[in-house]
Amino acid sequence: MSYFVDENGYYGKFGGAFIPEMLYPNVEELRVNYLKIMESDSFQKEFKSLLKDYVGRPTPLYFAKRLSDKYNTKIYLKREDLCHTGAHKVNNTIGQILMAKRLGKKRIIAETGAGQHGVATATVCALMGMECIVYMGEIDIARQAPNVARMKMLGATVIPALSGSKTLKDATNEAIRDWINNPVDTHYIIGSVVGPHPYPDMVARFQSIISEEIKKQLTEKEGKENPDYVIACVGGGSNAAGAFYHYLAEENVGLIAVEAAGLGIDSGESAATSVLGNEGIIHGSKTLLMQTKDGQITEPYSISAGLDYPGVGPLHAHLSESKRAEFISVTDDEAMKAGIELCEFEGIIPAIESSHALAVFNTKKFKKTDVVVLNLSGRGDKDLNTYINYFKL
Amino acid sequence: MNRINKKLQEDKKLLSIYFTAGFPQLNSTVSIIESLENSGVDMIEIGLPFSDPLADGPTIQESSTKALENGMTTEILFDQLKDIRKNVKIPLIIMGYFNPMMQYGIENFCKKCKEIGIDGLIIPDLPVKEYSENYKVIFEKYDLINIFLITPQTSQERIYFIDKISRGFVYMVSSASVTGSQNTFGTVQKEYFERIAAMNLKTPQIVGFGISNSATFKQATDKTKGAIIGSAFIKHLNQNGIAKINEFVTSIID
Numbered sequence: 001m002s003y004f005v006d007e008n009g010y011y012g013k014f015g016g017a018f019i020p021e022m023l024y025p026n027v028e029e030l031r032v033n034y035l036k037i038m039e040s041d042s043f044q045k046e047f048k049s050l051l052k053d054y055v056g057r058p059t060p061l062y063f064a065k066r067l068s069d070k071y072n073t074k075i076y077l078k079r080e081d082l083c084h085t086g087a088h089k090v091n092n093t094i095g096q097i098l099m100a101k102r103l104g105k106k107r108i109i110a111e112t113g114a115g116q117h118g119v120a121t122a123t124v125c126a127l128m129g130m131e132c133i134v135y136m137g138e139i140d141i142a143r144q145a146p147n148v149a150r151m152k153m154l155g156a157t158v159i160p161a162l163s164g165s166k167t168l169k170d171a172t173n174e175a176i177r178d179w180i181n182n183p184v185d186t187h188y189i190i191g192s193v194v195g196p197h198p199y200p201d202m203v204a205r206f207q208s209i210i211s212e213e214i215k216k217q218l219t220e221k222e223g224k225e226n227p228d229y230v231i232a233c234v235g236g237g238s239n240a241a242g243a244f245y246h247y248l249a250e251e252n253v254g255l256i257a258v259e260a261a262g263l264g265i266d267s268g269e270s271a272a273t274s275v276l277g278n279e280g281i282i283h284g285s286k287t288l289l290m291q292t293k294d295g296q297i298t299e300p301y302s303i304s305a306g307l308d309y310p311g312v313g314p315l316h317a318h319l320s321e322s323k324r325a326e327f328i329s330v331t332d333d334e335a336m337k338a339g340i341e342l343c344e345f346e347g348i349i350p351a352i353e354s355s356h357a358l359a360v361f362n363t364k365k366f367k368k369t370d371v372v373v374l375n376l377s378g379r380g381d382k383d384l385n386t387y388i389n390y391f392k393l
Numbered sequence: 394m395n396r397i398n399k400k401l402q403e404d405k406k407l408l409s410i411y412f413t414a415g416f417p418q419l420n421s422t423v424s425i426i427e428s429l430e431n432s433g434v435d436m437i438e439i440g441l442p443f444s445d446p447l448a449d450g451p452t453i454q455e456s457s458t459k460a461l462e463n464g465m466t467t468e469i470l471f472d473q474l475k476d477i478r479k480n481v482k483i484p485l486i487i488m489g490y491f492n493p494m495m496q497y498g499i500e501n502f503c504k505k506c507k508e509i510g511i512d513g514l515i516i517p518d519l520p521v522k523e524y525s526e527n528y529k530v531i532f533e534k535y536d537l538i539n540i541f542l543i544t545p546q547t548s549q550e551r552i553y554f555i556d557k558i559s560r561g562f563v564y565m566v567s568s569a570s571v572t573g574s575q576n577t578f579g580t581v582q583k584e585y586f587e588r589i590a591a592m593n594l595k596t597p598q599i600v601g602f603g604i605s606n607s608a609t610f611k612q613a614t615d616k617t618k619g620a621i622i623g624s625a626f627i628k629h630l631n632q633n634g635i636a637k638i639n640e641f642v643t644s645i646i647d
Contacts, residue, residue: 017520018518018519020517021521022448022544022566022570022571024546024551163458164454169445173445177450180448180569183546279495280496281490281491281492281495284518291496294466294467294493295467295492296461296493297492
């Protein structure tokens with residue numbers, strides 16, 4: 001079975017490009033050109049050079065000794081939290097801004113939930129001197145003020161999404177509407193492995209630098225490319241796609257995708273799409289999504305703003321259905337506890353998204369000899385308020 | 394013959410009106426349809442509301458949100474429409490996004506449409522290729538005409554292809570925009586209308602997006618078979634209610 005996108009833009013039965021005719025020329029232009037551009041020498045040279053000197057790659061693969069002792073297994077942390085702007089998101093925005101330049105685009109639009117992808121997009125637009133418009137739900141703007149300020153400092157215009165539930169999915173709708181209204185000069189930088197083909201594949205390829213580096217680094221440290229397990233959290237699924245990418249075809253590597261259970265799977269306040277979702281169309285992609293039985297998309301919940309997306313990327317829907325990856329859901333409480341534990345054991349404050357992945361050690365038992373790589377997708381600075389309120393610090 | 398094809402043979406410019414089912418009230422559907430027909434409208438697009446209507450501007454988004462809050466569902470809409478063909482003779486088209494139809498089951502959805510007397514479907518996010526490869530057979534089994542869109546950015550080659558596979562009319566999106574964003578037509582649109590007219594398509598074209606009054610209706614239909622009004626009608630409905638539908642229609646086609 002293949003876990004990579006096929007020539008029609010599908011992962012098994014998931015994916016495709018369910019887009020209005022108004023978007024066809026834009027998406028088609030990208031589809032026809034993205035691989036050619038990405039694989040060209042000049043692109044690779046510029047991309048790799050920016051990842052090295054601007055983002056700070058390669059990010060370390062760190063052996064977490066005290067955490068390993070505690071859980072009686074070998075735990076490595078892939079330190080995406082050390083990327084410029086604080087998370088893996090920038091790997092994709094660097095790639096896409098270079099893509100946009102080569103397609104001759106002058107104006108960049110993006111959606112953001114918590115603001116991390118918005119900041120990463122505003123950053124690369126400042127770097128390239130391009131106009132940047134970020135759509136953000138009105139409710140998210142109110143609860144993520146520091147990231148709104150960051151985007152403004154970086155020169156971006158932040159436009160509130162006032163429609164629907166006024167959060168990430170509506171910000172995405174607004175960005176898509178902007179693209180419909182500006183079909184010629186604008187590139188839409190989607191922040192995750194979601195949206196119409198070729199976005200899920202393109203974003204996964206940009207993020208695949210994560211597993212490319214893990215392979216090299218693990219060879220140095222363990223004398224082998226493959227760990228026994230790779231663990232990553234999944235909202236839309238971009239960090240997991242990057243961490244899994246070069247291991248997808250290596251069936252002896254266990255892939256563990258961690259979703260946010262919120263207050264609990266059956267609480268009605270959850271974002272565990274693989275459990276609660278079913279097949280449908282969201283943002284131009286056929287995938288698993290949370291919806292009413294009547295096909296209206298519902299609003300997910302998680303304490304982590306980066307995980308409360310009502311769908312997952314089509315690659316992850318396929319990994320879930322085919323059982324190639326094990327999907328585990330972790331509640332707010334379990335994640336917060338795991339986050340504090342990493343602070344105390346390793347001196348690293350993780351993003352709450354990444355804390356969900358860390359919580360797996362409390363629910364799943366690994367062997368002493370297992371080599372487990374956990375993708376630490378982001379740092380916790382942005383979540384300080386949530387940590388303060390939760391633990392009454 | 395499908396009612397849409399029959400209507401397209403009439404020697405006149407056609408006015409089609411879009412409204413969102415369940416707005417302004419859950420049970421407005423039948424009275425809106427009957428008033429529109431009695432006012433002289435040629436064709437009606439019944440909007441099946443969706444939580445995430447990404448090709449629509451604020452007016453239709455808001456009406457959809459309100460309709461869902463009012464409790465509209467696919468099941469309820471079908472129930473409201475079950476006796477619609479006792480009185481209403483003009484073509485009826487359901488316009489909606491693909492996900493709610495998928496959840497109902499495409500075959501079931503089409504079957505139900507046929508039973509009620511729906512003549513066609515407009516599904517903005519069901520692309521031509523997906524339709525042709527996976528759904529055409531089902532739609533045709535129930536004699537439903539699927540209406541395709543073209544825009545000013547659609548290539549000539551693709552327009553000819555869409556023309557070839559179209560059975561009713563081509564929905565000509567007037568400009569690169571979501572619904573409701575224009576109030577007048579400028580030179581760019583006129584050139585686009587002329588360019589399409591010069592292509593001599595076999596399928597009649599009906600223009601949508603940005604038609605709001607008698608002037609834009611005349612401009613849009615100068616070189617085409619008809620025009621569709623959505624957002625402007627919903628605004629009027631919201632401000633003046635169902636009783637004044639006739640006034641709106643008269644102001645367009647007098």
